[in-house]
Amino acid sequence: MFLATIVNSLDAKGRVSVPADFRMAATHEDFNGVIIWPALNGGAFFEAAGYNYMLEMQNAIRALPLYSKERDKLQNAFFGEARKLSFDSNGRVTMPKDVLERLGVDGEIAFVGQGDSFQIWNAQTRQSAAQNIQFEAVPHLHHLGANQNIKTPKGGLS
Amino acid sequence: MFLATIVNSLDAKGRVSVPADFRMAATHEDFNGVIIWPALNGGAFFEAAGYNYMLEMQNAIRALPLYSKERDKLQNAFFGEARKLSFDSNGRVTMPKDVLERLGVDGEIAFVGQGDSFQIWNAQTRQSAAQNIQFEAVPHLHHLGANQNIKTPKGGLS
DNA sequence: CCATATAAACCCATGCTATCCCATATGAGA
DNA sequence: TCTCATATGGGATAGCATGGGTTTATATGG
Numbered sequence: 506m507f508l509a510t511i512v513n514s515l516d517a518k519g520r521v522s523v524p525a526d527f528r529m530a531a532t533h534e535d536f537n538g539v540i541i542w543p544a545l546n547g548g549a550f551f552e553a554a555g556y557n558y559m560l561e562m563q564n565a566i567r568a569l570p571l572y573s574k575e576r577d578k579l580q581n582a583f584f585g586e587a588r589k590l591s592f593d594s595n596g597r598v599t600m601p602k603d604v605l606e607r608l609g610v611d612g613e614i615a616f617v618g619q620g621d622s623f624q625i626w627n628a629q630t631r632q633s634a635a636q637n638i639q640f641e642a643v644p645h646l647h648h649l650g651a652n653q654n655i656k657t658p659k660g661g662l663s
Numbered sequence: 664m665f666l667a668t669i670v671n672s673l674d675a676k677g678r679v680s681v682p683a684d685f686r687m688a689a690t691h692e693d694f695n696g697v698i699i700w701p702a703l704n705g706g707a708f709f710e711a712a713g714y715n716y717m718l719e720m721q722n723a724i725r726a727l728p729l730y731s732k733e734r735d736k737l738q739n740a741f742f743g744e745a746r747k748l749s750f751d752s753n754g755r756v757t758m759p760k761d762v763l764e765r766l767g768v769d770g771e772i773a774f775v776g777q778g779d780s781f782q783i784w785n786a787q788t789r790q791s792a793a794q795n796i797q798f799e800a801v802p803h804l805h806h807l808g809a810n811q812n813i814k815t816p817k818g819g820l821s
Numbered sequence: 822c823c824a825t826a827t828a829a830a831c832c833c834a835t836g837c838t839a840t841c842c843c844a845t846a847t848g849a850g851a
Numbered sequence: 852t853c854t855c856a857t858a859t860g861g862g863a864t865a866g867c868a869t870g871g872g873t874t875t876a877t878a879t880g881g
Contacts, residue, residue, distance in 0.1 A: 513858070518839085522858050540666065545797055545804060547815035563664065563778050565807050572704050575803035581793070582800030584776045587666045589684065593840060595858080607820040634816070671868070676829090680868050751830060753868080823881085830875070841864070851854080 506530060507618035510635075512628045514613050519605065520597040521614050527623060528596050531555030538591030538598060541625060542583060543607070549630050551604065554622035559587070664688060665712075665776035668793075670786045672771050677763065678755040679772050685781060686754050689713030696749030696756060699783060701765070703740060707788050709762065712780040717745075 511524040523531075523539065531539050533556035541553040562583060569576035590598035600610070608614075613628035626634075643655055669682040681689075681697065689697050691714035699711040720741060727734035748756035758768070766772075771786035784792075801813055 516859065516861090518861085520839095520859090525857060543797055543820055545800060545809075546813050547797065547819040549816075549818050549820055551820075559664070559666075562807060566778060569806060575806055577704070578796075578800045578803050579806065580777045581775070582796050584664070584666055584778045585668050585782075585793070586796065587776070589666055591840090594842070597859085599839060609821070630818075634818075674869065675871085678869090683867060749830090752832075755868085757829065825880080826878090828875105828877080830873105832873075833871090835868105835870080837866105837868085839864100839866075841862105843860105843862085845858105845860080847856105847858080849854100849856085851852100 506620055507623040508620075510615055510617045510631070512613050512615050515600065515605070515610060518599070519602065520593070520599050522595070522597045523592065524616050525596065527616060527618070528592060533557050536589065536591070538589060540587050540589055541604070542587040544624070545582060548624075549608070549626070549634070550617075551608065551625040552619075552622055553616075553625050558622055664778055665781040666778075668773055668775045668789070670771050670773045673758065673763070673768060676757070677760065678751070678757050680753070680755045681750065682774055683754065685774055685776070686750060691715050694747065694749070696747060698745050698747055699762070700741060700745040702782070706782075707766070707784070707792070708775075709766065709783040710780055711774075711783050716780055 507527055507530050509524075509526070511527075513522045513524065515521045527539075531554065536556040539553050539555060540559045541551045544550050544552055566576060566579050566583070569579070588601060588604065590600070592598060600614075608625070608627045609630060610627045611629065615624075615626040615628040615631040617624040617626060617631065643657075646655065647653055665685055665688050667682075667684070669685075671680045671682065673679050685697075689712065694714040697711050697713060698717045699709045702708050702710055724734060724737050724741065727737070746759060746762070748758070750756060758772075766783070766785045767788060768785045769787065773782075773784040773786040773789040775782040775784060775789065798815075804810075804813065
C-alpha cells in the first residue's frame, strides 16, 4: 500500500529516488519500476502505480467493445499518455524532460501515497495545494462510520 | 503492452525507428516486425500491432462463415489493406510511400500506445488531435470504477 | 533467360541518453 | 558505537536513434 508523502530531490541527471516503501509496493516480476500518467482529473500532478495496477486497467478496458468511443478515449488517455519508468540499481528513476516541465519541477519532488496508487508532484506545488487537506476530508468522513457533525476543537496542529 | 507516445523522425530513405519498447511488445518468433492497417474507425492514422494480434484477429474472422458478407468485408479491410513492416538490424522499418502520403508525413512520426496495439500518426496531426485527451476521457472513467462527477481542480498540468 | 532499374535489406559509424557501478553521507536501529 | 538501509553524487558503459555506404532482392523490359 502506498502511504505517506515523501519528498526527494532531483539530481543533475534528472533522476530521483522513489521512496523505498513505494518501490516495495510497486514490485512486479514482469516490470521493475512504475508507470505514470497525467492526472485524469486535471490536477497538477502525475498519477503513478506499479505494473499490477496497469494490468487491472488493461483488463477493465479490454472489457469494452473494440472501436467503441469509450474504449478509444480511455486507451488514448491511459496508454497513450503513460510512461514506464524503471528503477536503476539504486531505486531511482529518470524523469522525462517533458514530464518535469509539465509538473514545473524546480528540484524537489513529492511522492504522495493514495493507497493503491500514488501521485507525483512538484514539491512546492503540492505544499500549496495541500494546505487544508484534513478539513477538506471532514464532510466525507461518514463513509468511515464517523459522526455527521464533527466540531473542530480549538488549537490544532500547526 | 504498448505504452506512451513516442516521436521519431523519418530519414531520407523513408525509414523510421520503432521505439525499443514497442519492438519488445511486438516480438513474435514467426515474424520480426509489425503489421499496420488503415484506422478502421476512419481516423487519420494507421493502426499497428505485433503478429500475435493479427493471429487473434484471424481467429475471430475464421469464426465467420466463408463467403458471408461480414467475413468478406472484414477480410478486405483487415488483411487486404494491411502491410507487414519488418525490422532492420537497427530496429527500423521502411514506411511505404503511399502510407506516408496518406498520413501526410512531413518528417516526424508519432507512435501512440493503445495497450494491445498502437497507432502511427504524422506527429503534427497527432498533436492537434490530442490536445484534450485527458478531458475527453473523463465521461468514460466510470468504466474504470471512477466517480460519475469528477471535478477538475484549479491549476492543472501545463 | 538475361539485363536493368528500383527499392529493400545489411552493415558500420556516431552522438546522445539511460543505465550500471562504485563511492559517500545520513540516519535509524541494534 | 557499530551496522545496515536509504538517498545522493559522479564516472564508466551500454543501448538506442539516426545517418549513410554497400549489397541483395524484386519487378519489369528486352
